[in-house]
Amino acid sequence: MSPRPGFVLEVDRSTPPTLxxxxxxxxxxxxxxxxxxxxxxxxxDALSDPEAAVRxxxxxxxxxxxxxxxxxxxxxxxxxxxxxxxxxxPPMRRPDIRQRVIEAVLDLAAAAGIDDVVLIAALALHxxxxxxxxxxxxxxxxxxxxxxxxxxxxxxxxxPGALVHLGMTEEGEDVxxxxxxxESDLLIYVNINLSAMDxxxxxxxxxxASYRSLRHHHNVRTLQHSRSLMDxxxxxxxxxxxxxxxxxxxxxxxxxxxxxTLNLDMFPSQFAYLQKREWEWSLADRxxxxxxxxxxxxxxxxxxxxxxxSMLAPYGVTSVQxxxxxxxxxxxxxxxxxxxxxAVEGQTDILTMGLPYLxxxxxxxxxxxxxxxxxxxxxxxxxxxxxxxxxxxGVCIMSHPTPWAFHPxxxxxxIDFFEQVLADTxxxxxxxxxxxxxxATDPWYVHLYRTSYAYHGxxxxxxxxxxxxxxxxxxxxxxxxxDRAAVRRMGFKPASTLADALExxxxxxxxxxxxxxxxxxxxxxxDVS
Amino acid sequence: xxxxxxERLVHRFAAARVAALLTGSGSxxxxxxxxxxxxxxxxxxxxxxxxVTPLLAGICGSDLATLDGESSRFFEDxxxxxxxxxxxxxxxxxxxxxxxRRMVVEPVLSCVVRGIEPLCPSCAEGRxxxxxxxxxxxxxxxxxxxxxxxxxGGWSDELVAHEAQxxxxxxxxxxxxxxxxxxxxxxxxxxxxxxxxxxERVVVLGSGTLGLCTLAAxxxxxxxxxxxxxxxxxxxxxxxxxxxxxxxxxPSELGRAVRRVTGTLALASTAGRVHRLAGGADIVxxxxxxxxxxxxxxxxxxxxxxxxLVGMPGVLRVDLAPLWQREIALFGAYAYGTEDVxxxxxxxxxxxxxxxxxxxxxxxxxxxxPLERYEEAVRHAASAGRRGSVKVVFDLRRENPAWRRTAAPxxxxxxxxxxxxxLETSA
Numbered sequence: 001m002s003p004r005p006g007f008v009l010e011v012d013r014s015t016p017p018t019l020x021x022x023x024x025x026x027x028x029x030x031x032x033x034x035x036x037x038x039x040x041x042x043x044x045d046a047l048s049d050p051e052a053a054v055r056x057x058x059x060x061x062x063x064x065x066x067x068x069x070x071x072x073x074x075x076x077x078x079x080x081x082x083x084x085x086x087x088x089x090p091p092m093r094r095p096d097i098r099q100r101v102i103e104a105v106l107d108l109a110a111a112a113g114i115d116d117v118v119l120i121a122a123l124a125l126h127x128x129x130x131x132x133x134x135x136x137x138x139x140x141x142x143x144x145x146x147x148x149x150x151x152x153x154x155x156x157x158x159x160p161g162a163l164v165h166l167g168m169t170e171e172g173e174d175v176x177x178x179x180x181x182x183e184s185d186l187l188i189y190v191n192i193n194l195s196a197m198d199x200x201x202x203x204x205x206x207x208x209a210s211y212r213s214l215r216h217h218h219n220v221r222t223l224q225h226s227r228s229l230m231d232x233x234x235x236x237x238x239x240x241x242x243x244x245x246x247x248x249x250x251x252x253x254x255x256x257x258x259x260x261t262l263n264l265d266m267f268p269s270q271f272a273y274l275q276k277r278e279w280e281w282s283l284a285d286r287x288x289x290x291x292x293x294x295x296x297x298x299x300x301x302x303x304x305x306x307x308x309x310s311m312l313a314p315y316g317v318t319s320v321q322x323x324x325x326x327x328x329x330x331x332x333x334x335x336x337x338x339x340x341x342x343a344v345e346g347q348t349d350i351l352t353m354g355l356p357y358l359x360x361x362x363x364x365x366x367x368x369x370x371x372x373x374x375x376x377x378x379x380x381x382x383x384x385x386x387x388x389x390x391x392x393x394g395v396c397i398m399s400h401p402t403p404w405a406f407h408p409x410x411x412x413x414x415i416d417f418f419e420q421v422l423a424d425t426x427x428x429x430x431x432x433x434x435x436x437x438x439x440a441t442d443p444w445y446v447h448l449y450r451t452s453y454a455y456h457g458x459x460x461x462x463x464x465x466x467x468x469x470x471x472x473x474x475x476x477x478x479x480x481x482x483d484r485a486a487v488r489r490m491g492f493k494p495a496s497t498l499a500d501a502l503e504x505x506x507x508x509x510x511x512x513x514x515x516x517x518x519x520x521x522x523x524x525x526x527d528v529s
Numbered sequence: 530x531x532x533x534x535x536e537r538l539v540h541r542f543a544a545a546r547v548a549a550l551l552t553g554s555g556s557x558x559x560x561x562x563x564x565x566x567x568x569x570x571x572x573x574x575x576x577x578x579x580x581v582t583p584l585l586a587g588i589c590g591s592d593l594a595t596l597d598g599e600s601s602r603f604f605e606d607x608x609x610x611x612x613x614x615x616x617x618x619x620x621x622x623x624x625x626x627x628x629x630r631r632m633v634v635e636p637v638l639s640c641v642v643r644g645i646e647p648l649c650p651s652c653a654e655g656r657x658x659x660x661x662x663x664x665x666x667x668x669x670x671x672x673x674x675x676x677x678x679x680x681x682g683g684w685s686d687e688l689v690a691h692e693a694q695x696x697x698x699x700x701x702x703x704x705x706x707x708x709x710x711x712x713x714x715x716x717x718x719x720x721x722x723x724x725x726x727x728x729e730r731v732v733v734l735g736s737g738t739l740g741l742c743t744l745a746a747x748x749x750x751x752x753x754x755x756x757x758x759x760x761x762x763x764x765x766x767x768x769x770x771x772x773x774x775x776x777x778x779x780p781s782e783l784g785r786a787v788r789r790v791t792g793t794l795a796l797a798s799t800a801g802r803v804h805r806l807a808g809g810a811d812i813v814x815x816x817x818x819x820x821x822x823x824x825x826x827x828x829x830x831x832x833x834x835x836x837x838l839v840g841m842p843g844v845l846r847v848d849l850a851p852l853w854q855r856e857i858a859l860f861g862a863y864a865y866g867t868e869d870v871x872x873x874x875x876x877x878x879x880x881x882x883x884x885x886x887x888x889x890x891x892x893x894x895x896x897x898x899p900l901e902r903y904e905e906a907v908r909h910a911a912s913a914g915r916r917g918s919v920k921v922v923f924d925l926r927r928e929n930p931a932w933r934r935t936a937a938p939x940x941x942x943x944x945x946x947x948x949x950x951x952l953e954t955s956a
Binding site: 412420443444447 | 778786795798800
């Protein structure tokens with residue numbers, strides 16, 4: 001039986017309560033009659049032989065590009081860059097698709113007699129990966145072959161000697177990327193395209209760039225005009241990356257792009273109900289859900305976090321494509337849309353969403369309030385094509401505990417951002433103007449980014465800017481069940497229950513508003529007509 | 530007359546200390562050395578002395594330390610028991626040509642007050658707070674009014690003060706403004722003792738009365754490029770912002786905040802709390818005076834920087850290794866006298882009157898208590914910040930005919946402010 005597409009349910013009297021993610025827990029909410037629930041499609045069938053698919057993609061590249069084996073020659077300088085720990089979410093059960101692809105590439109490189117091979121984790125301004133995380137992504141064989149010899153690097157956006165300025169785009173954007181990658185005879189980029197936002201020219205132009213370069217597209221103006229981030233043709237952030245990518249190509253950097261897509265099989269069997277629609281839950285699903293919900297409510301948050309963070313997804317690989325960047329990415333987007341797109345008719349007054357425990361920036365970490373805002377308003381709000389799910393001036397209700405808690409090693413500048421910057425103002429323009437430069441160049445944050453496992457000093461700003469489009473579009477943001485002080489610090493309204501939140505909404509959207517719930521994860525992209 | 534009296538009862542000091550250690554400052558008031566009693570009014574030690582009927586008398590941090598049994602034994606030789614506490618005083622002179630006038634008492638008992646001639650070197654230089662004769666002369670030992678058995682103190686119906694100690698209160702001033710002059714003078718002296726060079730980055734630890742006044746004094750008398758206040762409670766944060774702090778941090782945020790505003794590196798952090806810096810602030814004013822606050826000051830001041838002890842310390846255990854290794858200067862700032870300010874030397878009290886008027890420091894007076902409710906008053910003062918208050922005072926005006934004339938408008942104003950504070954606290 002082929003997997004069922006996503007669909008929109010209209011809530012009626014017989015509709016059971018709807019599952020809302022709530023950080024490391026869940027809420028079960030009875031939505032009002034007439035509300036809509038947008039469900040993701042079921043997982044597509046996975047490729048039966050992903051290794052063969054990888055080999056096939058490498059030898060049958062897309063676009064104006066020879067097969068990889070024809071590009072490889074003895075004596076050449078080869079760099080393989082790969083997506084970092086922020087993808088996929090949740091992390092993939094071993095073997096990770098990056099391992100499969102890189103092993104295949106290395107087999108070809110070895111056959112061609114190439115000695116000078118370096119792997120680079122494309123961190124951009126993310127934290128460095130731990131050895132365990134690298135080993136998980138690359139597999140033991142690759143890790144043991146490269147890491148002990150210093151050939152497994154992590155991109156350092158603050159090492160002037162390891163960066164090269166390639167020029168400026170026609171829009172005056174600096175293009176500064178990793179020197180080793182730029183000066184290699186061939187740069188192979190290995191992607192995991194979990195969402196339509198990832199991949200394409202963004203891989204190199206963002207993943208291997210410096211702050212000097214990133215600031216041209218990671219800023220308030222660009223992100224407010226990225227509508228949406230999942231629709232690259234209407235995303236100013238992607239347009240900027242594409243300009244940069246073309247410049248990188250034009251100055252002679254040879255890139256062989258490998259992109260992979262995964263299905264929506266995101267949760268292990270014991271959490272199978274998270275993949276299902278509530279009325280289709282079996283007795284075992286119901287028992288499992290209620291047992292886990294009760295348990296999660298009673299155990300310490302730290303333990304709940306550990307349980308969820310240890311969850312590995314049994315993703316299936318749905319496609320592998322390789323070759324010229326733009327040709328590859330076009331096919332990747334088709335494959336992503338095949339899995340994630342859900343047609344939705346018309347916008348809504350109120351958009352509700354349950355936010356899970358994980359976003360790209362808290363893998364093995366804490367979802368701090370800034371990341372909660374970013375996940376809801378930066379990512380989930382942008383899960384649309386065409387028009388936002390919620391109308392202009394509408395309300396977004398998010399459910400998350402939003403603890404006033406930060407990972408001290410991973411997010412040091414977030415603490416200051418929350419304590420100092422947001423205490424002063426939540427206005428994006430003001431924040432960018434007054435505080436960004438100081439945080440971006442703060443020597444302590446630079447030191448921690450380079451030597452510890454800290455996100456770059458400017459990273460919390462980017463997370464806040466990521467909310468820019470939503471904050472401009474929405475009339476109000478309400479967080480249900482969050483730490484009230486933390487919620488207020490961000491300029492949002494706290495509510496104890498969904499019912500309270502809906503009541504509060506009346507001031508903004510009037511009586512009898514239309515309500516739509518985004519039932520994610522698993523991820524979906526609403527194609528709003 | 531009624532007076533709150535501190536007697537030299539070692540067992541009561543010990544009991545108060547144990548209570549304070551176990552359950553917090555002020556908790557041992559009922560078993561401590563302070564009691565309300567009837568005593569004879571103090572005799573005038575000489576012709577230049579006057580009788581003063583207190584209107585308001587503040588409860589200071591040093592008073593609380595005394596009542597908690599935490600004061601250093603260093604003071605034993607420069608106080609005389611039994612004494613009536615209270616050195617933040619506005620009162621009415623009841624004899625002599627100024628009878629009926631409201632006066633602020635400058636409590637330091639220096640050479641002039643003690644009838645000593647020639648003046649000691651410190652007094653001769655105008656540094657009366659550093660008087661070298663505070664145990665000599667025609668009154669018994671006592672560093673200030675409120676610690677001397679011969680003068681009495683503000684927590685009573687009457688005290689005596691030398692004419693050199695009396696500063697007339699402008700007619701249009703409230704009693705609340707006047708009672709803030711003494712703490713303001715302490716703060717000005719401290720701010721100027723720090724010798725802040727324009728452009729220096731300054732931290733003020735503690736935002737009780739003394740901390741807030743120091744903040745205001747620094748804003749008026751110095752030109753720091755950055756003034757960071759550390760405040761624990763909401764009411765303190767609000768006043769700190771009002772008084773000109775560029776940034777206000779919670780105590781738990783201190784290291785992180787100083788690192789942030791100075792752009793230095795952190796040497797150590799635990800669970801998100803930054804507690805040792807590579808550089809730091811140029812100068813830290815410690816307006817708390819505890820082992821913890823001194824330790825924190827030493828942690829966040831830069832090598833070669835200065836730490837000014839404004840709050841009264843006692844016997845403390847502090848790791849002075851950073852003071853040695855980083856060549857930090859640690860010095861005290863006590864009381865007042867004459868300050869070297871442009872265009873020329875002026876009395877600290879004269880500057881304090883200006884600061885109170887300009888900054889409206891009377892806003893800090895949050896609660897009034899009659900003497901009879903002294904236990905409540907002391908407990909309130911010891912937990913002022915937590916209860917949305919700053920300065921707690923004894924109100925002796927009900928027994929004074931001048932009360933309705935001078936205090937009623939101010940009292941109304943205070944009620945309004947108190948209500949605002951309540952709203953702020955409950956919000």
